[in-house]
Amino acid sequence: MFFLIQHYRYVLLFIAALMILFGLFRLVRKHSETLTKAAIFGYHIGKGKKWLNFLILLALIFNCFMIPLEMRQSGKTEISLNYAKASQGLNPNGTRFNPAGILSEEILEKAIRKGAFPDLTASDLQQALSVSPKVQGNSYDENGYFISTQFVLSYQATEKTASLDGETLLSLTAEAYKEWFIQEYSENVSALNMDFSDIGSEDYLDICEQLRKKADLIKLYMAGMANEDPAFQSSSVGETFQSVSSQAKNVSDVMAEKLEAYLLENGVSKASSLYMSRLSFENMFQYFDAVKAHRSNQNNLAAISMYENDMARIVLVPTYDTDFQFYMSHTRIGIDEFAKTAEAFANDKTKINGEISRNNHILNQLSSRSYAGGQDEKAEELVQQTEKELHHLAEKARALVEEYSAGQTNQYITITAFPWENRFSSILLNILAFTFLFALSAHFVSFSLTAGRQSGRKEAGNAVQEKKK
Amino acid sequence: MKKEKKSSRPKRKWVGGVLVGLLSVVVCLTAAFGWIWFSNRNFEETFYTLYTSKIDEPVRAVLLADLHQAEFGTDNSELITRIAALEPDVILIAGDMITSGSEDLDYAVGLCERLMAIAPVYFGLGNNENETVYGSDLNADFFLENAGLLGDSPENFEPLVKDNSLLTGLRDAGVVIVQNESVITTVNGNKIEIGGISTNLSSFWPNSGQFVYRFAESDSDHFKILISHRPDPVMEYIAGYRLDLVVSGHTHGGIVRIPGKGGLLSTEGGFFPEYDAGLFESGPMTMIVSRGLGGHGVIPRIFNSPELVVIDLN
Structure with missing residues (x-):
């Protein structure tokens, strides 16, 4: 039949x-x-x-x-990708978009579960469905280059699916894919979970460093979101990504800084002798690294001075730019490489020396003050204030992202059905x-x-x- | 002899022509009625997916409307089996499960009992239930006539009840009847509020409007569903309200559907009803109108299969 x-x-x-x-x-x-x-x-x-x-x-x-x-044994549904990176053939998180994912086993099993078709398997459904770009580009000439953001999901009944409604199967598959896509590519706000339970046992200066990192995390997260949509303003909390990012920067620059200043000023540490021996040990390794960076820098400078006179300073290569305009390209040569490496080692050396100096300053402060060790009331209060502020900021940031995400991710994919009517x-x-x-x-x-x-x-x-x- | 034969031939031709004509009419009518009969006894499923930030874990609702005591399999076994297979978290009934004037109220109670075994059932009354329970389709004239009974609370219809047997039977079966009221329930960890109205365009104000206003304006953190048997009062009076989902029926999909054009006949009279079937959006509100599962009256459903609506909230 x-x-x-x-x-x-x-x-x-x-x-x-x-x-x-x-x-x-x-x-x-x-x-x-x-x-x-x-x-x-x-x-x-x-x-x-x-x-x-x-x-x-x-x-x-x-x-x-x-x-x-x-x-009615055949039908079509259109799946359109509506986010900015789709035109580059990418998923919202920047990975490569693969239309074959629409017919993956996970999606088809989800569609079958949604439709409650117990006698149908993902492989049966896979045989009845196919995906193709709505507009197919080609690679023969530049005018033919095209990355489709619209895909046609086609259904052609097979013996196993003939008793089912093709339109329903198409709609269920497209919706299952949309659900999966939204779940997969909606903003992950777990990074904004502020859990301070594991840092309570650390020494105050380490706590200060952790708090600063958490503040920086919120700052960078919000700055990244601001790049995506600088104009977005929350209707519930009334903030923008940029404003929350600035508030996080304030926590890092003011509150964490104030805590650190208090700790150093008063030589406050929960276990100063232990902390001081750790810093001294760290300094020893930093010193070796600094010496290594110094020597490497010297070697590169020596190489430059040895070969400088014998090597060409500039090599210009005739070439064309993207508009087919002729120009002379300055090509990097061996001596440039030496100079670049020497500079990198010099920077490393400076950075390590800075860290050694900072550690020495902490060591001086801790050893010169007569703090007995243990908990300090004022330091605890400052830590709690900073933690509270970070909690508040993280909540604000999460609400902002969720509101933005709800509006954006739901629009990532549009499904257009073509009913038999x-x-x-x-x-x-x-x-x-x-x-x-x-x-x-x-x-x-x-x-x-x-x-x-x-x-x-x-x-x-x-x-x-x-x-x- | 030869003359007699010649004179009988045209007569035989005429009789043969009439016979073939009659046969053609019989075949055409049999095919048409057979198709209408078949298509009215098999239901289709329509799936809708709504995305909202108010739902954390997915929720599936099945919507039944306008059954009018229709049977799909013995004792609706096919319907029940299919609904069970779809594994809904909640079952919404948008009225007209029975046809007014029918004495067989056990149909509704029996069906609801079996539905309750699958998932909790929330029942919004339709005009046919209203006629059975209150003796009238709750229009403005009826409320005017009975204003004395209502007193100061125009939205409490309890004093107007004439036959309580249907409501009692449904409540005993565990069904939650939402008549100008709402209930908050937790489905898969999500807080959902389900309300219901059954008034029409003439009686929406003042006999349901205040409830809907309070319902829409109350705490908006959770998902709100309004069961309104008729779609028209919703789109006429409360289209911009902060209701997340409104489910309706009543229109029977326009009874006769013109492919590409939509429903032809309105159950309220007139042609081409605006909200005949499907999904309609108005501001923050989404309304889903079911084509219904049954029918009554002389005009059969044509190009309009009975419809079971499945709504996935994500």
Whole structure:
């Protein structure tokens, strides 16, 4: 039955072709130009053709059921990607977008679960569905380069899916993909979870460093979001990404700084001797690194001085830019590489020396003050204030991101369905066209039989007359 | 003898023509009625997915509307089996489960009992239930006539109840009837508030409007669903309200659907009802109108299969 439904229009075409061939065969066999002409003018589609016309009516009724059934065995749904990176062929997080993901096992199983089709497997559904870009680019010439942001999900029934509604399957698959996509690429706000439970046991200066890092994390997260949409303002908290980023910077620059200043000023530490020995140990390794960076810097400078006179200073290479304009390109050569490496080692050395100096300053402060160690009330208060402010900021940032995300991610994908109702005119046209074709071929057969009989009778009459003569 | 034969031929032709004509009419009518009968006894499923920040864990709701005591399988076994397979978290009924005048109220109670075994059922009354319970389709004239009974609370219809058996039966089955009231429930960890109205355009104000206003304007952190049997009062009076989802029926999809054009007939009279079926959006509100599962009256559903609506909230 499935085969018949799927190939119904071909079967109709085949029957019509057979009938026309049969009619032609009859006409050619009994060919007589004048008699055929007479038969054409004498042929009446209604007169004496009641059973033939009844047969055509039956064909029309049959077509009314079968052609819509056949045409509903296929369908299409459009999936459009509406985020900025889609035009570069990327997902919202910058990874490569792969349209084949729409037909992944995970998505199809989700669609089957949503539709509650227990007898259908993901592989059955995969065979019935296909994805293609709506507009296909090519790589032959630059004008043909095109990254499609619209994809057509097509359905062609197979024996296993024939009993199900194709439109429902398409809609469920597209929605399952949209759900997955939103879940996968919506903003992950877990980075904004401010958990300070594990830093309470650390020494104050380490706590200060951790608090500063947390503040920087909020600052950078918000700055990144501000780059995406600088104009977005929350309707619930009334903040922008930029304003929350600035507030986080204030926490780092003012509150954490104030805590550090207090700790250093008063030499406050929970266990100063332990902290001081750790810093001294750290300084020893920093010193080795500084010496290494210094020596490397010296080696590179020595290399430059050795070869400077023998090596070309500048090499210019003639080339074209992207607009096909000629220009001389300055190409990096060996001596440039030496200079660059020497500079990098010098920077490293400066940075390490800075850290050593800072550690020394802390060591001086801790050793010169008469702080007994243990908890300090003022330091605890400053830590708590900073933590509270970071909690508040993180909540604000999360609300902001969630509000922004809800508006954005839900728009990442648009699904456009093409219900069969919209194909009604096409279905109607097909029914009429195929019924007309059947009627035409049936009448042609009838005509060929009539014309054959007439010409036969006429020829027999002529033969009798000739005999009489 | 020859003369007699010649005179009988045209008569035989005429009789044959009439026979073929009659046969054609019979075949056409059989095909048409057979198709209408078949398509009215099988329901389709329409899936909608709504995305909202008010829902943390996905929720699936199944919407039944305008059953009019229709049967899909013996004792609606096909309908029940399918709904169970769809695993809804909540079942919403947008009225007209029965047809007014019918004595068989066990249909609604029996079906709801079986639905309750699948998921909690929230029932918004339709005009047919109103006629059975209050003896009228709650229009403005009815309220004017019974203003004395209502007193100072025009939105409490309890004093107007004439036959309580349906409401009692449904409540005993565990169904939550929402008539100018709302209930807050927790579904998959999500707080959802479900309210219901059954008034029409003439009686929405003052007999439902205040409730809907309070419902929409109250705490907006949770998801709000309004069951309104009729879609018209919603789009006429409260289109901009902060309701997340409104589910309706009543229109029967326009009874006869013109492909590409929509519903032809309005159950309120007239042609081409505006809110015949499908999803409509108005500001923050989404309204889903079901084509319904049954029908009544002489005009059959044409190009309009019964519809079971499945709504996924993500």
